[in-house]
Amino acid sequence: MGIHRVVILDGYTDEPAGLGVPPYIGTYPRLIAGAFWLYDKSIKINYYTIDEVRRDIDTFVNSALNSDLVVFIVGTEVPGRYIGGKPITLEELFRLSILLEAKKKILTGPAARYGFGRGGGFVAVSYKRLMNLFDYIVYGDPEIFIYEGLKNSFERAEPWRLRRNYDLADRAFKLGSKIVLQHPNYGWNLIVEIETFRGCPRYITGGCSFCIEPRYGAVVYRSVKGIVDEVEALYNWGVRHFRIGKQPDILAYMAVDTGKKEFPSPNPEILEKLFHGIRNVAPELKVLHIDNVNPGTIYHNREESIKALKIIVKHHTPGDVAALGIESFDEKVVKANNLKVYPDEALEVIRIINKVGSPRGWNGLPELLPGINLVYGLLGETKNTYKTNFEYLKKILDEGLMVRRINIRKVATLENTPLWMHRDTVAHLIRKHDRLYKVHRLRVMDEIDKPMLKRIVPRGTVVKYLFTEAYDGIYTIARQPASYPIVFKIRGRMELKRIISVTPIRYHSKSVIAKPVED
Ligand code: SF4
Numbered sequence: 001m002g003i004h005r006v007v008i009l010d011g012y013t014d015e016p017a018g019l020g021v022p023p024y025i026g027t028y029p030r031l032i033a034g035a036f037w038l039y040d041k042s043i044k045i046n047y048y049t050i051d052e053v054r055r056d057i058d059t060f061v062n063s064a065l066n067s068d069l070v071v072f073i074v075g076t077e078v079p080g081r082y083i084g085g086k087p088i089t090l091e092e093l094f095r096l097s098i099l100l101e102a103k104k105k106i107l108t109g110p111a112a113r114y115g116f117g118r119g120g121g122f123v124a125v126s127y128k129r130l131m132n133l134f135d136y137i138v139y140g141d142p143e144i145f146i147y148e149g150l151k152n153s154f155e156r157a158e159p160w161r162l163r164r165n166y167d168l169a170d171r172a173f174k175l176g177s178k179i180v181l182q183h184p185n186y187g188w189n190l191i192v193e194i195e196t197f198r199g200c201p202r203y204i205t206g207g208c209s210f211c212i213e214p215r216y217g218a219v220v221y222r223s224v225k226g227i228v229d230e231v232e233a234l235y236n237w238g239v240r241h242f243r244i245g246k247q248p249d250i251l252a253y254m255a256v257d258t259g260k261k262e263f264p265s266p267n268p269e270i271l272e273k274l275f276h277g278i279r280n281v282a283p284e285l286k287v288l289h290i291d292n293v294n295p296g297t298i299y300h301n302r303e304e305s306i307k308a309l310k311i312i313v314k315h316h317t318p319g320d321v322a323a324l325g326i327e328s329f330d331e332k333v334v335k336a337n338n339l340k341v342y343p344d345e346a347l348e349v350i351r352i353i354n355k356v357g358s359p360r361g362w363n364g365l366p367e368l369l370p371g372i373n374l375v376y377g378l379l380g381e382t383k384n385t386y387k388t389n390f391e392y393l394k395k396i397l398d399e400g401l402m403v404r405r406i407n408i409r410k411v412a413t414l415e416n417t418p419l420w421m422h423r424d425t426v427a428h429l430i431r432k433h434d435r436l437y438k439v440h441r442l443r444v445m446d447e448i449d450k451p452m453l454k455r456i457v458p459r460g461t462v463v464k465y466l467f468t469e470a471y472d473g474i475y476t477i478a479r480q481p482a483s484y485p486i487v488f489k490i491r492g493r494m495e496l497k498r499i500i501s502v503t504p505i506r507y508h509s510k511s512v513i514a515k516p517v518e519d
Pocket residue numbers: 016200201202206207208211212213214248294325340
């Protein structure tokens with residue numbers, strides 16, 4: 001079929017490695033747009049986010065009905081609540097696909113591969129249930145399917161094919177960078193998620209029980225040149241905020257002995273090349289952050305990891321977070337789910353990151369702080385798990401360490417993970433500990449998060465470069481474009497999309513009441 005007009009609907013993505021909920025634009029829209037334009041630069045692409053569709057469904061439906069193909073990007077596998085946008089719901093997905101029944105439709109994104117995640121504590125809706133709604137369910141890499149489909153035919157293209165290298169993806173990323181111009185957050189707080197590799201080096205031991213990343217098999221790295229060229233293209237289109245976030249562990253980028261060791265040693269020389277290269281092509285960037293760091297990498301390769309962390313701090317922008325998938329401080333749970341580090345090892349890693357990253361930078365925030373992810377409902381969990389986890393968090397607080405954010409969530413059981421085999425046990429644990437979970441969460445918010453936030457932005461701090469983003473009752477919400485931005489609430493309704501500086505007045509567990517100040 002001749003393809004001249006394409007519509008991309010971004011229902012948003014959130015995976016263990018990779019975020020695509022506004023203000024973030026994920027990798028999928030850029031890869032998909034790039035694959036079309038690689039084949040034919042004259043293809044007209046209209047890109048819509050699901051929030052834009054909710055605001056004006058007629059424009060979207062008309063545009064889709066006038067197109068030759070509609071690509072749906074769907075899959076928030078890591079559940080969360082977002083200030084910047086609301087991911088597509090299953091009902092919306094059904095409704096929109098039925099409205100566009102006559103059109104050729106592709107489903108891509110994590111939902112095509114792992115089912116439609118419905119949030120922590122739930123079993124994902126199998127992608128098989130979505131099969132009747134779409135002509136093609138692409139559970140491989142979308143750029144390969146689309147490019148092959150255009151060159152040969154979509155009937156013959158293989159929806160399961162995964163990239164073995166980044167040759168095609170690099171070209172698609174570069175060309176597809178132009179799609180950012182159509183993103184509603186473009187021109188103010190848009191952050192572009194950059195991919196550096198795929199797969200988890202721990203695939204050789206099976207990886208964590210709940211995680212989809214090791215299922216990709218051997219790790220495939222993207223070249224420094226490929227990444228830097230993409231950043232340059234984005235920068236030339238006006239992007240100023242970047243997160244080098246689409247990988248399970250930035251310290252493992254091109255790590256020595258990947259595929260041989262479960263925790264390969266960081267490669268500081270290559271990381272220097274990467275971050276220096278990015279700074280070189282994007283000299284006026286405002287945000288350069290990272291995301292996940294595997295605590296096991298740091299614990300097992302202390303010296304090289306410290307070097308690598310220092311390189312990141314040299315080139316990034318302050319307010320950065322190394323999100324550590326600690327998942328549990330209960331040794332039994334660590335063992336039963338093949339997690340990365342034992343509790344005291346995790347504590348040591350938090351101390352190391354604090355040592356390197358706690359000095360404050362130009363925007364008022366510490367350079368680089370650890371974040372902690374804790375997951376509940378994992379195999380081996382008992383009532384004692386809650387007690388132990390709290391004790392460790394308290395220990396961190398009492399030691400005077402800083403942790404930017406503690407992310408507590410219930411595990412989402414996804415297809416193709418080892419946990420899927422135990423989904424009934426998980427569901428039982430989640431039900432059994434439901435009350436305990438709620439109480440624990442509130443206790444952590446009150447007794448840990450709140451004092452921690454006070455420590456990170458004490459009274460008198462001037463926090464710079466925040467965007468007024470939304471309203472919440474009598475407050476205006478302002479945040480930095482960042483990896484895990486602190487939510488500042490300012491009394492009154494300020495004009496949105498403005499850049500401001502603030503100083504804290506009062507602390508809640510997940511937000512800070514603040515007032516605007518002159519720089
Ligand atoms: S270390 Fe565990 S959670 Fe992190 S990517 Fe690997 S398997 Fe997933």
